Amino acid sequence: xxxxxxxxxxxxxxxxxxxxxxxxxNVLMAQRSExxxxxxxxxxxxxxxxxxxxxxxxxxVREGTGDWTHLALPQVLYLNTLLLLASSGTLEIARHRLSxxxxxxxxxxxxxxxxxxxxxxxxxxxxxxxxxxxxxVFLATNPNSSFFYLLTFxxxxxxxIGVAVLVYLAGRLLASxxxxxxxxxxxxxxxxxxxxxxxxxxxxxCRMKL
Amino acid sequence: xxxxxxxxxxxxxxPQGFIRKYIFSLDHKVIGKQYYALALVAVFTGMxxxxxxxxxxxxxxxxxxxxxxxxxxxxxGGIITPEYYLSLLTMHGTLMVFFVLTNAPFxxxxxxxxxxxxxxxxxxxxxxNMMSFWTTFLAWVVLMLAFVIPDGPPIAGWTxxxxxxxxxRDAGPGxxxxxxxxxxxxxxxxxxxxxxxxxxxxxxxxxxxxxxxxMRMPLSSWAWFITSCIALLAFAVLLPAxxxxxxxxxxxxxxxxxxxxxxxxxxxxxxxxxxxxWQHLFWFFGHPEVYIAILPSMGIVSHILVNSMRKPLLSARxxxxxxxxxxxxSYMVWGHHMFLSGMNPMSALAFSFxxxxxxxxxxxxTLMWLGSLYGAKIQINSASLFALGFISMFVSGGVxxxxxxxxxxxxxLHATYFxxxxxxxxxxxxxxxxxxxxxxxxxxxxxxxxxNESLGKLHFWLTFVGTYCIFMPFxxxxxxxxxxRYQSFVDDFMAPYLGWHKxxxxxxxxxxxxxxxxxxxxxxxxxxxxxxxENPWNATSLEWSIPSPPPWNNFGAKHPIVYHDPYQYGxxxxxxxxxxQDSPExxxxxxxx
Numbered sequence: 121x122x123x124x125x126x127x128x129x130x131x132x133x134x135x136x137x138x139x140x141x142x143x144x145x146n147v148l149m150a151q152r153s154e155x156x157x158x159x160x161x162x163x164x165x166x167x168x169x170x171x172x173x174x175x176x177x178x179x180x181v182r183e184g185t186g187d188w189t190h191l192a193l194p195q196v197l198y199l200n201t202l203l204l205l206a207s208s209g210t211l212e213i214a215r216h217r218l219s220x221x222x223x224x225x226x227x228x229x230x231x232x233x234x235x236x237x238x239x240x241x242x243x244x245x246x247x248x249x250x251x252x253x254x255x256x257v258f259l260a261t262n263p264n265s266s267f268f269y270l271l272t273f274x275x276x277x278x279x280x281i282g283v284a285v286l287v288y289l290a291g292r293l294l295a296s297x298x299x300x301x302x303x304x305x306x307x308x309x310x311x312x313x314x315x316x317x318x319x320x321x322x323x324x325x326c327r328m329k330l
Numbered sequence: 331x332x333x334x335x336x337x338x339x340x341x342x343x344x345p346q347g348f349i350r351k352y353i354f355s356l357d358h359k360v361i362g363k364q365y366y367a368l369a370l371v372a373v374f375t376g377m378x379x380x381x382x383x384x385x386x387x388x389x390x391x392x393x394x395x396x397x398x399x400x401x402x403x404x405x406x407g408g409i410i411t412p413e414y415y416l417s418l419l420t421m422h423g424t425l426m427v428f429f430v431l432t433n434a435p436f437x438x439x440x441x442x443x444x445x446x447x448x449x450x451x452x453x454x455x456x457x458x459n460m461m462s463f464w465t466t467f468l469a470w471v472v473l474m475l476a477f478v479i480p481d482g483p484p485i486a487g488w489t490x491x492x493x494x495x496x497x498x499r500d501a502g503p504g505x506x507x508x509x510x511x512x513x514x515x516x517x518x519x520x521x522x523x524x525x526x527x528x529x530x531x532x533x534x535x536x537x538x539x540x541x542x543x544x545m546r547m548p549l550s551s552w553a554w555f556i557t558s559c560i561a562l563l564a565f566a567v568l569l570p571a572x573x574x575x576x577x578x579x580x581x582x583x584x585x586x587x588x589x590x591x592x593x594x595x596x597x598x599x600x601x602x603x604x605x606x607x608w609q610h611l612f613w614f615f616g617h618p619e620v621y622i623a624i625l626p627s628m629g630i631v632s633h634i635l636v637n638s639m640r641k642p643l644l645s646a647r648x649x650x651x652x653x654x655x656x657x658x659x660s661y662m663v664w665g666h667h668m669f670l671s672g673m674n675p676m677s678a679l680a681f682s683f684x685x686x687x688x689x690x691x692x693x694x695x696t697l698m699w700l701g702s703l704y705g706a707k708i709q710i711n712s713a714s715l716f717a718l719g720f721i722s723m724f725v726s727g728g729v730x731x732x733x734x735x736x737x738x739x740x741x742x743l744h745a746t747y748f749x750x751x752x753x754x755x756x757x758x759x760x761x762x763x764x765x766x767x768x769x770x771x772x773x774x775x776x777x778x779x780x781x782n783e784s785l786g787k788l789h790f791w792l793t794f795v796g797t798y799c800i801f802m803p804f805x806x807x808x809x810x811x812x813x814x815r816y817q818s819f820v821d822d823f824m825a826p827y828l829g830w831h832k833x834x835x836x837x838x839x840x841x842x843x844x845x846x847x848x849x850x851x852x853x854x855x856x857x858x859x860x861x862x863x864e865n866p867w868n869a870t871s872l873e874w875s876i877p878s879p880p881p882w883n884n885f886g887a888k889h890p891i892v893y894h895d896p897y898q899y900g901x902x903x904x905x906x907x908x909x910x911q912d913s914p915e916x917x918x919x920x921x922x923x
Contacts, residue, residue: 159535159536160528160531167527167528167566168566170567171567177610178574178611181610182585182602182603184604185602186589259582260581263585263602263603266583274573
């Protein structure tokens, strides 16, 4: 983290200390908690990237063994993509509102919209699985469908974790301002955008390879 | 940013109550001890399994009545069946690699000492830390369940090669539910290790005390940091591999199982999968795993050697860069486990070259230790003996790696006892020597009591000599053509060498028994040992600047400020021939210049 950001955190913490009886030591700890949170999430993003890279290489290897057939992707996936892209946008608005010191009520509204869009995405993915099932395409039908179900399920699972954290954060935001965990919120924003990017990647992968 | 409260103003509050203090503790020191205890249970279990295998191999008719009680199918009449031998082998390997060699040097000591050595109050994410231990514990429970289910433990070995590991019941006893438990256990273990690695990296990057630049971190902390970077990549790949395996076993998919496969006279209802895919994914994890086991021990040993030599290493920087290059290269060599698996022969060359290249940083490391030892007046105690023993094991076991790295020689040596001897010495025993050294060195800090030195030295000599007696013959038998994973020798050509096997078994029994000296020393010293002062070894790093054992928040209310690197030995300091990292005094070299 750059020194300017650090000093801004320090001055913010200093301003807080007048109103909330924060000792100098707590200010130091606040800087630290802000700092470690930021690199932890990137390490996590890296680990998830690595896992999906492993799945991708497995897909390429499996593609080369012969019984690979084309899968008609359900149309609802494109709508889901729009939903997830929109959710990234609304979360970005929420982040902006919070850092602009506008009312938290507005920000919490945008967080709620984001998590609803995330939930809608998950429901949409479920709909895509139902569509495939209706065509008689199941997990074990062929390698393409195996990868499709697996990748979309694991991604949706990650989105659900994001939704759960957003529910928690929205609750804290609505309940009281003082206990809001800004560091966790910032990390969730990174995680959420990463989920959007990951989904766009997976969709392209499925379109090109499955 | 009005809403931005000072979250986690303290990393966590002092623990209250028994459960918060000792079971679901957020304290990295308690979690480190929990990892150590789990590793201790696993290592003795694994050792007893190896005893059973060695006994069965040389006295196949020996009746072990308690085994019949333990497993009716596996040892009817107390005699181990060939399949049960493979079950024992699988469990031995899995317990040792995952729950001992990953847990003890990395997770246990790393958890306990990384935050203290860099001057932090705790890990970056204490809750994740607690979760990572309990996830690992759950993985251990799931694995051990394989012993008690009627199906028994799997027989696929710790590498669980597909397609036999993926087809279920037809592949033999233990392959229906035992292998499923194995896959599930390893998948859970991956999650725990990923959480742990994430924590280690974030802690090292962000929680260092003022003045603790990266280059001022002790070598042990450097090793844990590099290891956590390797672990993050490795376990992130093993987890998908295990998920695909579980799906093949239970959801009817065909990731690893080829078409037209007939096992036990039954055509397997799968199509088109690639058995090599498992090997690629597994060894992409599996080879870095070797370095996950050995790198922390390298760091611990360097840390201890500097202290016992009372002088710095020739170059700490070179040690750090060597460990980094080992970590980096460890990702380019996985194919050397697969020279005979049916890859394109050209790719063998591509994997052989980086494998031989990795011996360069390994050799540089060894020369750094030996060169620094030259002319040093080393203080001999249990910790430094095991540190020296580590170098011996690392060199003796590592040299055979030169042979195995070459595809043409590996054709002959593949899957023989030569390989088994190689990795047991260089990865297994060497890494454990690092753990022993670390235990003797840090026990005073962890418990506030000294370990018994005489027992420690006895333990060292029995283990050191015993290890060579066990594993050197492995190399010779491998050269003769003794194939691994066979429970007995039906061919006459091995008959003249049965004497060697008997010798190895007796050596294993004695060496194993001498580990109980260590266990006794550990328990006895915990309660009756001499009280330890704050800094019994006159060491420089931060863990020795706080009471033994450390308080729950490590440094109390103060935040340490670091002025020096941890190699200020052989100088004129106010306390003796060393200056501690957090001491603001000027360093004057002992010779006065």
